[in-house]
Amino acid sequence: MSKKTASAPEKWSIENGLSIFDVAALEAQCPWLQSLPRDKQLRLRLVGIEEVDSAGVQWLLALKHRLKLHGNELVLDAEASPELSEALLLMGLTESLGIAVAAEEDA
Secondary structure (H helix, E strand, O other): OOOOOOOOOOEEEOOEEEOOOOHHHHHHOOHHHHHOOOOOEEEEEEOOEEEEOHHHHHHHHHHHHHHHHOOOEEEEEEEEOHHHHHHHHHHOOHHHHOOEOOOOOOO
16 A cells, blocks of 8 residues: 655645644644655745744744755745744844844834
8 A cells, every 4th residue: 555645835824823832733734845856945925823932933943954954945935924023033033034024113
């Protein structure tokens, strides 16, 4: 009996949560990571993130690292949800993950 391997998407959207409660389910959605061909670019859309914590950010960093180890690249949408942008800004990770953060206006 052979198992059908899911193919890697070129674009992937994560909506709602990127927290400790979501990481296992997100990981389960990407079994294709193990068999991804080299020189592949995965675009990840993160505009719909409403909840984020350090576990979710750690998962993003680990995903980027795993892809890079296998000759691939994780490209995050330059625009992210305000919740994710704020978390990455506080952690000093906006530049390393390539997320644009809108400048706050002075009141």
